[in-house]
Amino acid sequence: MLIADLSRPGRNNASQAPAAVAVNDLPAHLLRKSAPDLPQVSEMDAVRHYTRLSQKNFSIDTHFYPLGSCTMKYNPRAANALAMLPQFLGRHPSADAATGQGVLACLYELQEMLKDVTGMAGVSLTPMAGAHGEFAGVAMIRAYHDARGDAARTEILVPDAAHGTNPATAVMCGYSVREIPTNREGDVDIEALKAAVGPHTAGLMLTNPSTLGVFEKQIQAIQQVVHEAGGLTYYDGANLNAILGRVKPGDMGFDVIHMNLHKTFSTPHGGGGPGAGPVGVSERLLPFMPIPVVGKAGDSYRWLDEKDIPQSIGRMSAHMGNLGVLLRAYVYARLLGRDGMHRVAEFATLNANYLMAELRKAGFEVAYPTRRASHEFIVSLKKLRDETGISAMDVAKRLLDKGFHAPTTYFPLLVPECLLIEPTETESRETLDRFVDALKEILHEARTDAELVKGAPYSTPVRRLDDVKAARELDLTWRMVGR
Amino acid sequence: MNIPSDLKYTASHEWVRVEGDGTVTVGITDHAQDLLGDMVFVENPAAGRKLKAGEECAVVESVKAASDVYAPIAGEVVDANSDVEASPELINQDAYGAWMFRIKPDNAADVDALLDAAGYKAQVESEAH
Numbered sequence: 001m002l003i004a005d006l007s008r009p010g011r012n013n014a015s016q017a018p019a020a021v022a023v024n025d026l027p028a029h030l031l032r033k034s035a036p037d038l039p040q041v042s043e044m045d046a047v048r049h050y051t052r053l054s055q056k057n058f059s060i061d062t063h064f065y066p067l068g069s070c071t072m073k074y075n076p077r078a079a080n081a082l083a084m085l086p087q088f089l090g091r092h093p094s095a096d097a098a099t100g101q102g103v104l105a106c107l108y109e110l111q112e113m114l115k116d117v118t119g120m121a122g123v124s125l126t127p128m129a130g131a132h133g134e135f136a137g138v139a140m141i142r143a144y145h146d147a148r149g150d151a152a153r154t155e156i157l158v159p160d161a162a163h164g165t166n167p168a169t170a171v172m173c174g175y176s177v178r179e180i181p182t183n184r185e186g187d188v189d190i191e192a193l194k195a196a197v198g199p200h201t202a203g204l205m206l207t208n209p210s211t212l213g214v215f216e217k218q219i220q221a222i223q224q225v226v227h228e229a230g231g232l233t234y235y236d237g238a239n240l241n242a243i244l245g246r247v248k249p250g251d252m253g254f255d256v257i258h259m260n261l262h263k264t265f266s267t268p269h270g271g272g273g274p275g276a277g278p279v280g281v282s283e284r285l286l287p288f289m290p291i292p293v294v295g296k297a298g299d300s301y302r303w304l305d306e307k308d309i310p311q312s313i314g315r316m317s318a319h320m321g322n323l324g325v326l327l328r329a330y331v332y333a334r335l336l337g338r339d340g341m342h343r344v345a346e347f348a349t350l351n352a353n354y355l356m357a358e359l360r361k362a363g364f365e366v367a368y369p370t371r372r373a374s375h376e377f378i379v380s381l382k383k384l385r386d387e388t389g390i391s392a393m394d395v396a397k398r399l400l401d402k403g404f405h406a407p408t409t410y411f412p413l414l415v416p417e418c419l420l421i422e423p424t425e426t427e428s429r430e431t432l433d434r435f436v437d438a439l440k441e442i443l444h445e446a447r448t449d450a451e452l453v454k455g456a457p458y459s460t461p462v463r464r465l466d467d468v469k470a471a472r473e474l475d476l477t478w479r480m481v482g483r
Numbered sequence: 484m485n486i487p488s489d490l491k492y493t494a495s496h497e498w499v500r501v502e503g504d505g506t507v508t509v510g511i512t513d514h515a516q517d518l519l520g521d522m523v524f525v526e527n528p529a530a531g532r533k534l535k536a537g538e539e540c541a542v543v544e545s546v547k548a549a550s551d552v553y554a555p556i557a558g559e560v561v562d563a564n565s566d567v568e569a570s571p572e573l574i575n576q577d578a579y580g581a582w583m584f585r586i587k588p589d590n591a592a593d594v595d596a597l598l599d600a601a602g603y604k605a606q607v608e609s610e611a612h
Contacts, residue, residue: 164549410547416518467546468572471523 002478003049007039016043056461058405059270064431066355068376068408068420069163069211071241071263072270075328078335079266083327093319097302103327104301107320108294110330111278117333117341118240118257119250120280124289126321130238133258133277134169134205136290139313140256140281141203141232142173143288147311153202153231159188161212161412163238166205175202182414186212186368190221197229207236208252209243209374211412212367213352213420223253232256232285237277240264241348241424242375245341255282264344265329276325287311292320347425348375351432355423358436363443367415376422378415379407385417390446390453392417397464398445398456402438484604485513487579491594492603493555498579501594506561506585511543511552513578514607519545522571527563527584534558534586536593541583543574556593558586 023031041049059065065072091100111123127133138156145153156170159180167177178196181189188206204226208216216222226233235249235257241264249257261276262269269275281289291312292303303320306312320326336344352373356366359379367378381392396406396419408420423432445453457463486492491499496515500508516522524544534540534554541552562585567573573581588594598606 410520413548468521468523471544471546 001049003039003041003046004478006041006045006049009040011042011045012040013043058400058460063403063405064423064427064435065405066407066421066423066435067405068213068378068422069238069411070269070408071260071375071422071424072405073241073266073424074426075266075268076332076335079328079331080268082331083324088323088327093323101301103323104294104303106327106330107323108296108301110326110333111294113330113333114259114278114280116338117245117248118259118280119248120254120257121250121283122286122289122293123278123280124291124293124316125276125278125326126290126292126316127258127277127279128317128322129273129275130258130260130263130277131165131169132275132316133260133279134165134234134236135172136277136279136313136316137234137256137258138169138173138175138203138205140279140285140288140290141234142175143311143313144232144285145202147288150230152199155200156202157193157196157204157226157231159206159210161186161210161414162205162207163211163236166207166236170205180204182210182212185217186210186214186371187217188222190218190225193222193225197225197231199230201226201229201231203232203234203255205234205236206254207238208249209239209376211238211420212414213374213377214368214371215242215374219252227253237264239374239376242345244345244348245338246345249280250282256280256285261325261329266332267325267328274322274325276322276329278321278326288313290314290316344425345375348423349373351423351425351427352376352421354429355421355432355436358432359421359439362436362440364439367418375424376420378412379419379421380415381417381419384443384446388446388450390450392419394453394456395419395439395442395446398442398453399438400457401459402441404435404438484607485578486600486604486607488600490579491555491597491599492606493553493597494603494606495553497552497555499555499594499597500582501591502585505591506587507556507558507594508582508585509552509555510582511574511578512603515550516574516578519543519550520547520575521545522574524549525567525571525574525583527565527568528560530560530562532560534560543571552583554586555597556586556588557590558588561585561587 060072060074091103097104107125114123127136154176155178156175157178157180158166159182161182170177180196181192183189208219210216223233232255235254237257237259240259244264257280258277261267288311289309291305291309294301295304352375356373356377360366364379365383367380381395385391392409396409399406411420496512498510498512502508522543522545526542528540534557536554536557538554539551540554543550543552564582567581567583
């Protein structure tokens, strides 16, 4: 039910309505003649409506959410409370830096902490999402080659295991994309990489650990191949949680990285936002960082802009990026400290490897059995589908009935009928065990009552959705007029 | 596995049929549609477009993924099947009936270098594990 359906003429809240304000500085022809057609409901109806909607949510606050590659970890309330201080909320982004030394200090320290934990020479906080950060990163690669007059570099290399945003980013930055195959072990095929690089190579985009949930063993060799060809290397920070504080992308030799603060630094996400995708750069890309960046001179902070960084690729957002997200990430980082960040990676990988081992014992087939999991791993249900007709999607839907958010399904594309499972470090062993039990039950159901699994879910506010119809007839609007 | 013996194949899961007039018809294999799942969108190349062998020239999108379709051989597009663009599910129903586009080959002999049914079957099986 939509709130408009609850609307009854005249059922409005006079006590909460703003006082009528005489608008006399707009031309008469621009003033509307009648009130807008807004829902008219009592306060209680409004409260009940939105409370019910919130109860339909499947969220990290209510359920285990092992959505691979998305790092759905608990969002500490302290980060929220501090980022919501009225001094932050009430500050105008264009206000003078002299009156905002506190917020600038927070952002400066966040830049420094991110530099430290990633081993990069500089960090700009302004990109407002992971893909936005990717765009900034590849735009810097382009700016670097352009500044050297090296116009022959027209190609970005992307492993076939990559997130789809990588090739999309390269194309958005005017590059063509060449796909590099993955070997049986889940690593980049180094011989194929050697054959692909050359004077046309602008760079390589790599996720490490990869989307296959394994750490790229030949990272040094990969760096050498690309750098010797004159290309730069881009680290996609999608899986930074697995190595946070343990391995630094800067030490691996990357020239540019983006971080998903909404994942690794635990700010609320899901449903499309809001995110923050800061970029970190090596020395040679420092001149191209997106502006503004917070600078510090003595004890005072100020925004560095095009006067300070004249070769900058420019601005990624209207002001300083998603301040509310950056502040939450800052508080999270301060709460953890350096030692805490080490433990994030340790427990994220421990939880993933525990879950992987328990699921193997329960009869599930993992995609890369010879490899230790990073912070996530892949189960392939191909044999189950061949045997029972039950697909990865059926299992995912049935998990909802058991009180768990489904893992990522059908990604990465390299593994048929796959579930990509990422438990994160914030879940207890008891929760992981309950998840294993639920999957064991579903395995049993698939073999004894396949129709039950195919019909799932039964307990959710809406049942199985029509994916095909949704994709073909996407309609996100609700029209009050002409209903 | 449904792999008709009278067709030619590519490792990237296109099927190719040589027509009586020397043109070749291209679609995606039954195995490919099975991996992709329910189709929601098909984009074919325009007639008249010159294709290089291996060039990305069409897109199929399912509820799981969007996937490029590659030109099996070099040539010029002479026709595209608007029926599969209007009703992408035709590919799920009959992958070998729901052709996507036709090419006039630059060199008719190029087809000979493509995989035969046994070669494609071996290719699919090697990918399975």
